[in-house]
Amino acid sequence: MAAPLGLHLEFGGGAELLFDGVKNHHVVLPGQSDPWNMKQLLAWIRGNMLKERPELFMQGDTVRPGILVLINDADWELMGELEYQLQDQDNVVFISTLHGG
Amino acid sequence: MAAPLGLHLEFGGGAELLFDGVKNHHVVLPGQSDPWNMKQLLAWIRGNMLKERPELFMQGDTVRPGILVLINDADWELMGELEYQLQDQDNVVFISTLHGG
Amino acid sequence: PLKSNVTLSNDDIMRYSRQLILPELGVKGQVAISNVSVLVVGCGGLGCPLAQYLAAAGIGRLGLLDYDVVELSNLHRQVLHSEVTQGQPKALSAAQAISRLNSTVQCVPYHLQLSRDNAIQLIQQYDIVADCSDNVPTRYLVNDACVLAGKPLVSASALRMEGQLTVYNYRGGPCYRCLFPSPPPPETVTNCSDGGVLGVVPGIMGCLQALEVLKIASGQGSSFEQQLLMFDGQEGRFRSIRLRARQIECVVCGEKPTLTELQDYEQFCGSAATDKCRRLNLL
Amino acid sequence: PLKSNVTLSNDDIMRYSRQLILPELGVKGQVAISNVSVLVVGCGGLGCPLAQYLAAAGIGRLGLLDYDVVELSNLHRQVLHSEVTQGQPKALSAAQAISRLNSTVQCVPYHLQLSRDNAIQLIQQYDIVADCSDNVPTRYLVNDACVLAGKPLVSASALRMEGQLTVYNYRGGPCYRCLFPSPPPPETVTNCSDGGVLGVVPGIMGCLQALEVLKIASGQGSSFEQQLLMFDGQEGRFRSIRLRARQIECVVCGEKPTLTELQDYEQFCGSAATDKCRRLNLL
Numbered sequence: 001m002a003a004p005l006g007l008h009l010e011f012g013g014g015a016e017l018l019f020d021g022v023k024n025h026h027v028v029l030p031g032q033s034d035p036w037n038m039k040q041l042l043a044w045i046r047g048n049m050l051k052e053r054p055e056l057f058m059q060g061d062t063v064r065p066g067i068l069v070l071i072n073d074a075d076w077e078l079m080g081e082l083e084y085q086l087q088d089q090d091n092v093v094f095i096s097t098l099h100g101g
Numbered sequence: 102m103a104a105p106l107g108l109h110l111e112f113g114g115g116a117e118l119l120f121d122g123v124k125n126h127h128v129v130l131p132g133q134s135d136p137w138n139m140k141q142l143l144a145w146i147r148g149n150m151l152k153e154r155p156e157l158f159m160q161g162d163t164v165r166p167g168i169l170v171l172i173n174d175a176d177w178e179l180m181g182e183l184e185y186q187l188q189d190q191d192n193v194v195f196i197s198t199l200h201g202g
Numbered sequence: 203p204l205k206s207n208v209t210l211s212n213d214d215i216m217r218y219s220r221q222l223i224l225p226e227l228g229v230k231g232q233v234a235i236s237n238v239s240v241l242v243v244g245c246g247g248l249g250c251p252l253a254q255y256l257a258a259a260g261i262g263r264l265g266l267l268d269y270d271v272v273e274l275s276n277l278h279r280q281v282l283h284s285e286v287t288q289g290q291p292k293a294l295s296a297a298q299a300i301s302r303l304n305s306t307v308q309c310v311p312y313h314l315q316l317s318r319d320n321a322i323q324l325i326q327q328y329d330i331v332a333d334c335s336d337n338v339p340t341r342y343l344v345n346d347a348c349v350l351a352g353k354p355l356v357s358a359s360a361l362r363m364e365g366q367l368t369v370y371n372y373r374g375g376p377c378y379r380c381l382f383p384s385p386p387p388p389e390t391v392t393n394c395s396d397g398g399v400l401g402v403v404p405g406i407m408g409c410l411q412a413l414e415v416l417k418i419a420s421g422q423g424s425s426f427e428q429q430l431l432m433f434d435g436q437e438g439r440f441r442s443i444r445l446r447a448r449q450i451e452c453v454v455c456g457e458k459p460t461l462t463e464l465q466d467y468e469q470f471c472g473s474a475a476t477d478k479c480r481r482l483n484l485l
Numbered sequence: 486p487l488k489s490n491v492t493l494s495n496d497d498i499m500r501y502s503r504q505l506i507l508p509e510l511g512v513k514g515q516v517a518i519s520n521v522s523v524l525v526v527g528c529g530g531l532g533c534p535l536a537q538y539l540a541a542a543g544i545g546r547l548g549l550l551d552y553d554v555v556e557l558s559n560l561h562r563q564v565l566h567s568e569v570t571q572g573q574p575k576a577l578s579a580a581q582a583i584s585r586l587n588s589t590v591q592c593v594p595y596h597l598q599l600s601r602d603n604a605i606q607l608i609q610q611y612d613i614v615a616d617c618s619d620n621v622p623t624r625y626l627v628n629d630a631c632v633l634a635g636k637p638l639v640s641a642s643a644l645r646m647e648g649q650l651t652v653y654n655y656r657g658g659p660c661y662r663c664l665f666p667s668p669p670p671p672e673t674v675t676n677c678s679d680g681g682v683l684g685v686v687p688g689i690m691g692c693l694q695a696l697e698v699l700k701i702a703s704g705q706g707s708s709f710e711q712q713l714l715m716f717d718g719q720e721g722r723f724r725s726i727r728l729r730a731r732q733i734e735c736v737v738c739g740e741k742p743t744l745t746e747l748q749d750y751e752q753f754c755g756s757a758a759t760d761k762c763r764r765l766n767l768l
């Protein structure tokens with residue numbers, strides 16, 4: 001049984017508009033038998049934070065195309081993406097890419 | 102007897118030109134009986150790093166006017182200035198203020 | 203092709219004297235800049251400050267591409283245009299303003315839409331490409347054309363009070379498709395017409411983009427190879443992010459590319475190559 | 486005094502439509518901007534992009550102050566000027582360029598040197614002051630005059646490939662003298678004539694400065710109250726530093742100020758109020 005996990009979540013580039021316009025969120029994930037990974041975090045966000053139109057944020061069990069995920073200031077591709085095991089106080093950023101000019 | 106102290110020193114805004122143009126320096130201060138403070142660090146920099154014209158960097162036992170000192174990304178005035186006791190792996194920045202436009 | 207300078211004229215020495223004395227640039231860097239050509243894709247909120255500072259710095263040739271004409275609603279951020287050039291092609295309006303600032307820069311205005319038919323042939327004529335466009339299909343088109351033509355791509359974007367900047371396809375780094383293999387669903391894309399933009403935010407991003415172009419042009423390399431700079435203007439906060447490496451399985455820059463010629467980008471993205479109407483009506 | 490707008494005209498709504506729709510700004514913020522006056526001290530590398538984007542955004546009145554005339558060596562960074570305005574006063578050259586971009590902005594050119602004799606009277610006529618000057622005595626003069634007149638001071642500077650930005654004397658925060666009670670020894674001061682500057686670096690800093698002016702003007706507050714933004718263009722790196730609070734013992738903004746009128750700043754700093762010759766010859 002792992003202890004509860006504190007995370008700092010950030011949303012930007014417009015993704016925050018799906019979360020009441022709030023960019024910074026401190027969340028605590030409940031303790032569970034296995035360590036939390038990103039796939040489980042996304043399911044948790046979908047169930048606990050996304051009020052409406054989850055398809056603007058997710059596609060299947062991952063984020064939709066056009067959202068970059070950053071774990072502690074690095075592209076999540078460098079960290080194992082969905083399989084990354086979250087550590088207490090990790091900083092996870094979801095940033096919508098911008099196309100305007 | 103305190104252990105040797107590793108510090109990250111940075112120079113910018115032109116102050117690096119007094120240090121062979123090198124902005125980033127990792128230094129190790131030798132162990133000594135009392136903890137190192139900023140006043141002692143400045144004397145150490147003067148004795149060990151400043152090759153010539155120390156008056157362009159220091160005035161008396163402090164930095165000359167126009168150089169901002171930052172300890173871990175905060176103005177050293179908030180940290181006790183010369184009396185601040187250095188911690189292992191502290192980041193100390195000396196930045197010459199710019200006046201051009 | 204651009205003529206190849208080996209020295210600076212006396213006028214050049216006067217004009218660029220304040221930057222020539224920089225050890226990071228010097229005469230050698232200034233000569234290098236004068237021999238480099240840059241294609242600016244989009245003469246809007248990003249392209250205006252970018253073109254302005256590249257011209258001021260003495261870039262050799264500047265291709266200015268935009269299919270659109272100047273409107274009053276552009277002037278809050280598109281600072282090369284003016285009240286009297288309303289209705290004129292942006293490429294021409296920008297070229298006029300640039301030549302007032304530095305007549306020694308070769309300015310080539312292209313009043314046309316970048317497309318799968320002209321992109322490669324245009325981009326091949328330039329050393330560096332700056333993506334200052336305002337829509338998703340054009341961003342994929344510019345990326346693919348840069349990969350196929352082997353040109354570095356300095357890309358910026360802005361919306362509301364935020365901006366992003368990256369250098370793609372440069373010194374073995376990733377391309378836009380390595381990061382974004384699939385386009386975003388059209389209904390998730392907000393453009394400047396819909397979402398708005400504070401004019402000075404693309405100003406900041408276009409200037410930062412110009413700096414990276416100049417660093418590449420003068421041989422200093424870029425700080426944003428495999429790095430993304432994010433700017434939040436409301437919080438006054440910059441953040442630099444380490445990005446993934448070039449992806450082996452990328453369809454355009456990977457080891458076995460399947461995309462070897464340009465495609466239909468409006469169809470691929472499901473949206474039109476403009477920031478004016480969001481959805482492409484797919485019949 | 487500036488007339489006080491309460492609504493926007495139809496033309497305004499068209500022109501500013503892309504920024505009006507920002508929730509951070511809205512009609513209320515745009516009206517507020519149109520009622521604000523800004524004094525730009527120095528129409529050089531910082532003042533040009535700053536004035537350009539403030540005018541584009543619809544600032545009410547823009548005072549453009551510079552004692553100097555346009556030279557060829559300015560054009561690599563002073564992008565409001567042009568080849569044909571060489572020899573003209575910078576304040577006028579800038580005002581002309583601004584009025585092409587937005588004729589609805591009241592532009593007031595001042596072709597003069599800011600001095601202890603005119604500074605307070607000038608600054609009192611404006612809501613916000615932007616320090617875009619290029620020398621130490623002027624920076625102390627502007628600071629002291631802003632404290633005495635009770636105006637917020639948005640200050641930027643640039644040299645070589647670096648830049649700095651802070652907001653002084655705003656909502657109880659420190660002033661320039663709180664940070665720098667004594668001027669730097671003149672022999673330690675490098676100006677752009679001596680040290681050089683890559684033109685787009687003041688471009689970036691001037692745009693960032695304009696953003697903070699607009700945030701203050703529209704009631705959003707600034708991100709750089711008691712904060713210093715440092716930019717290193719070579720490394721592409723921004724850093725934000727927490728600064729000291731207002732100093733109780735500050736001679737101009739402290740609890741018992743001893744400096745209650747402007748002084749002789751060239752004498753105080755031991756250098757001339759220009760970036761052209763470094764040392765003041767003190768006889």
Ligand SMILES: [Zn+2]
Nearest residue numbers: 377380452455
């Ligand atoms: Zn790729």
Ligand SMILES: [Zn+2]
Nearest residue numbers: 660663735738
């Ligand atoms: Zn003070």
